[in-house]
Amino acid sequence: MKFTLGLLFCCLVFSCQTPPVEFYETEVGLDEYRLEKGFELQVIAAEPLLKAPVAMDFDAQGRIWVAQMPGYMNDMQGSDEEKPVGSIQILEDLDGDGVADHTKTFLDSLVMPRALAHVYGGLLYAAPPNLWFVEIENDEPTNRVLVDSIYAVEGNPEHQPNGLLLNIDNWIYNAKSNFRYQRKNGVWKKEPTTFRGQWGISSDNFGRLYYNDNSRQLLGDHVLPNRLVRNTYFTPKVGVDQLLTKDQRVYPLHATTVNRGYAKGVLNKDSILLKTTAACSPLVYRGGVFPESYAQNVFVCIPEGNLIKRNILTFTGDSTIAEQAWEGKEFLASTDEGFRPVNLNNGPDGSLYIVDMHRGMIGHHAYLSPYLKEKTKGNRLDTLTDFGRILKVRKIDGAQKPLPDFDALQGIELVGLLAHKNGWVRNRAQHYLVFKEMKHVLEEVQYVAQDTENEWAQIHALRILEAWDELTFELLSEVAEKSKPQAIAHAIVLMESFASTENAKNAERLFIKLLEREEAAIDLYLGSTLGKWMAVDNDRFFEPLMMVVNKHKQNRIVIEAVLSGLDGEEDTFLKSLNTLTSFNESEFGDRLSRIIENRKSGNVNQIFSRKSLAEDNRTAGAKMFYQICASCHGANGQGIDGLAPPLMNSEYVADAKRLALIVLHGLEGPVHVNGELYDMNLAMPGLIRNEDISDKDIADIISYVTNAFSNRPAALKPERIKELREVKSVSGMEYTEEELNGFVK
Known part of the structure; x- marks a missing residue:
């Protein structure tokens, strides 16, 4: 450098x-x-x-x-x-x-x-x-x-x-x-x-x-x-x-x-x-x-x-x-x-x-x-x-000129940037129109949303109108009828908020027409939305949803879209499905039944129960190692003369079960590490009597130590740690080297 x-x-x-x-x-x-x-x-x-x-x-x-x-x-x-x-x-x-x-x-x-x-x-x-x-x-x-x-x-x-x-x-x-x-x-x-x-x-x-x-x-x-x-x-x-x-x-x-x-x-x-x-x-x-x-x-x-x-x-x-x-x-x-x-x-x-x-x-x-x-x-x-x-x-000779200060741009200028070739510029223009609520250019944004010449600009415009609460069922229907598949997909998604008995007839007509286009992207998003429309009118939308299922019954992504969209309508859909003698896709029926059982038992997708991300085990183990173990064994596991032998490349670290017994119950007397005798006339106390240290904490320490000080990273589950708590030495206190080795063998 x-x-x-x-x-x-x-x-x-x-x-x-x-x-x-x-x-x-x-x-x-x-x-x-x-x-x-x-x-x-x-x-x-x-x-x-x-x-x-x-x-x-x-x-x-x-x-x-x-x-x-x-x-x-x-x-x-x-x-x-x-x-x-x-x-x-x-x-x-x-x-x-x-x-x-x-x-x-x-x-x-x-x-x-x-x-x-x-x-x-x-x-x-x-x-x-x-x-x-x-x-x-x-x-x-x-x-x-x-x-x-x-x-x-x-x-x-x-x-x-x-x-x-x-x-x-x-x-x-x-x-x-x-x-x-x-x-x-x-x-x-x-x-x-x-x-x-x-x-x-x-x-x-x-x-x-x-x-x-x-x-x-x-x-x-x-x-x-x-x-x-x-x-x-x-x-x-x-x-x-x-x-x-x-x-x-x-x-x-x-x-x-x-x-x-x-x-x-x-x-x-x-x-x-x-x-x-x-x-x-x-x-x-x-x-x-x-x-x-x-x-x-x-x-x-x-x-x-x-x-x-x-x-x-x-x-x-x-x-x-x-x-x-x-x-x-x-x-x-x-x-x-x-x-x-x-x-x-x-x-x-x-x-x-x-x-x-x-x-x-x-x-x-x-x-x-x-x-x-x-x-x-x-x-x-x-x-x-x-x-x-x-x-x-x-x-080389290709970069465009920097744009003016976005804070100084007028609404009509920002609307013009929705068709820019640079996606960063388009995103920024959309965001400024949204958070500054520049609704004085509403008509211009509506025009862009219906301009089928640039589907990326259309999508940006649709999402601006969504944020402004200025979408209409009629505008979305027009976009879905006349546009390219990717703009249609967004229109289908956004149309969900207009699912009502008033719009059901026109929506059914539109969805049937879109299914006839034989476009995978359109069918995917129709499959994801028809369940929501079924909640409004089951008889009207069951058939188009079955058209999606029959067309793509081997396409697992489309089937997942259908199952996700059926939120709350699984029972109704399954009853209608059971009346069809021609439909024999047992796997689809089984997946639908599992969702119904999950609902009854309260078994939710984990993302809806997780409140925050837990600290990963090796990082948690490292923190505990530095708090509890490093003062004797050294931050780098090199050991400290007169206090503790090294952990680096120790045969005891390479064996997760023996290491767990030592951490839990302790070790006394002389011990050999890498062929060298360490006789410090000291005993390492175990952590088993510390009520503040859980089985998971012990597992985390083992995960970190085996990774940091051996070339054989290993892990034990907290359930295994719980079992090893009951594996006592003869004295009921610290293990000796001979006893520990005898147990493992």
Whole structure:
């Protein structure tokens, strides 16, 4: 990593007036980066302006706001992660050359901030455990509102909600969460949604959501959000949270340091990573400037491989399929092991923006294996801490000009932007029209909603009218009759709020006509809505719903849409279904019966009973280890002379059952570890007599210790811990080494 730093001053050195404003323009060498032909890579901001950035967003003027997490993994123990050293910064380009040269602090003294979004004229941000919203006045926060006090438990950011994506349906979605948020009439709403991914979330032009986890580079929903979870007693299995590609291959330019690199299939013979182990932050490219073949491609961060992957989506109407763009190479890859892309963003200028945390250690201390700890120290990656960059990928001679300040745009100008080729611009224009309630352009928005030449603009307009409560059954019917399938799908969804006996006859006529079009996307959303119309008039809508079922009885996604839409009408539908002698799909009938039984027994979809995300077991175990065990065994499990033997690579740590007995009941007398005798004339007390430590706590400690100090991570269920509480030593107190080994054998 090489860089030069230029320091300029905007006023005279000897001035006794206001202190000088410092301009930093950092030049970072990019020789170690390989980017696909036709594109160029530019450094927009770097250290010292940034330190450990993890997320970014653009404000109304196109400035970049960054959430920074400098307390994350400054050493092997993650010592600073609970310190209030995080911040949200505003990057500025004061000399107008396209590169940030100044930064100002918007919020500081935050503990591990991980997400931010410019919405409703203010800033929504996550600083666990809270989700906050603040208004902005002269780049200062004001009127802070607590949106959610249990947004996330404190701790490991790898497994806490993040993302804050404002979707086309006017809801804000998160990764690693089953809740979505919206503000209407000044009141914040929170409601359940599908649980999605791990770090980062994105949406396509239609409004479907995409996410991933460490080992699966691209997951997603085949349908619009919440269409398959409207029935509290039904849990979809195939329509949401699906693996979109089985191909997890990665193609780094060099051997990289990864966790579990010793395990079979992780590295090849040259120590090159074979499959992703830390994928995050997928982004659907919607900038409208890259070549047409890049439209709605999904880019994925692979920070452990120092690269960014490109996937091509295929839309079938009722599902989405992804495949990697190339075999043997990546869209962007580097031999700089500090390059850690952790977030991607579409920009106002149509470019692709990369948040590069530029940190040596990106895995949380709760998950570090002995192998990775050794490799990290050997490569001195633990010393790479005070860095951070924002990079931009632009098409050579292709980026559009930045737009004017959104706050200064008039309503008619915003309506015109609904047809913009850049999806970021369209989304922002929609949101401004919604939250500023610019109903003086109602007629213009209605016109766009009926303009079949641009279905994306139509959808944006429909969702604006929904937010304004200005939709009508007649307008939606016209859109559904004359438009392309994706706009029709949204119209069908929105028409549900007009289900009534007054509209039943016209709706039936429309639905039958739409079924005759033989379009999978239309049939899918008809299947999801006809159950709601059956509640109004069962006799009228049973037949069209059966048309959907018969046409798609082998299509599990469509069937899930039907079952979700039948919320509360299952008994009525089943009775009507049993009168049909020609229908013999027993699997469908069985699934319907199970929903009815779930309703009777109160067995709900888990998202409706989960109030918040529980802390993952290894992070919880790490906290308890540092509180209870590290004072004797050392933070790195190296042992402390005169107090306790080492845990690192101990044969007792490698066996989860023996370890559980030691943690529960204790160990006394001499003990051999790695062939060496430790005779400290001390006894390690067990935790069994501590009433504040539960079976789950013991299980969490074991999960962490076996992961951190052996190459054989293991886990025991709390039920097994409960059983082992009763497995006493001969003395009824601490085990001896001989007795412990005899038990296991």
